[in-house]
Amino acid sequence: MLSLLPMLASAPASAEEDGARLFAPCRACHSLDPTERGLPGPNLAGVVGRVVAGDAAFDYSPVLRKARDDGLRWDVLRLESFLADPAEMFPGLWMSMRGIEDAAERKALARFLANPSSR
Numbered sequence: 001m002l003s004l005l006p007m008l009a010s011a012p013a014s015a016e017e018d019g020a021r022l023f024a025p026c027r028a029c030h031s032l033d034p035t036e037r038g039l040p041g042p043n044l045a046g047v048v049g050r051v052v053a054g055d056a057a058f059d060y061s062p063v064l065r066k067a068r069d070d071g072l073r074w075d076v077l078r079l080e081s082f083l084a085d086p087a088e089m090f091p092g093l094w095m096s097m098r099g100i101e102d103a104a105e106r107k108a109l110a111r112f113l114a115n116p117s118s119r
Ligand code: HEC
Pocket: 022, 023, 025, 026, 027, 028, 029, 030, 040, 041, 042, 044, 047, 051, 052, 053, 054, 055, 059, 060, 061, 064, 083, 092, 093, 094, 095, 096, 097, 109
């Protein structure tokens, strides 16, 4: 019982808000504004439903370019498992980010990316 308390105390107001909050550290490298260029990572506007490595203006790693050539697409579920351990899904990935351990956080973040303006 006691172990539930910290979870309850940090329960977010809504899943969408939580997704936006979880995306905050990603903004150092990624934008959701399709016109914004020049960040260290690819633009993520409309990433869900898009082919992997689909930002034409970004120079991706060989592993992501291969995934694109294989026709892989981002959907919410693929994004959730990517976020659990990005380099496990794509060994050699040029994105040094530790995985997100909490499945609920991965889900909130993936949903936010699917629909960033839903708030
Ligand atoms: C330090 C910079 C950096 C941070 C922080 C970062 N990324 Fe990335 N991300 C990258 C780079 C660089 C790539 C391209 C990797 C490659 O080409 O191998 C990438 C690729 C991606 C892709 C694949 C995009 C595509 O077009 O296929 C997704 C999705 C993604 N990042 C999500 C996230 C999320 C969500 C976060 C925050 C939890 C995050 N990233 C944090 C640098 C970063």
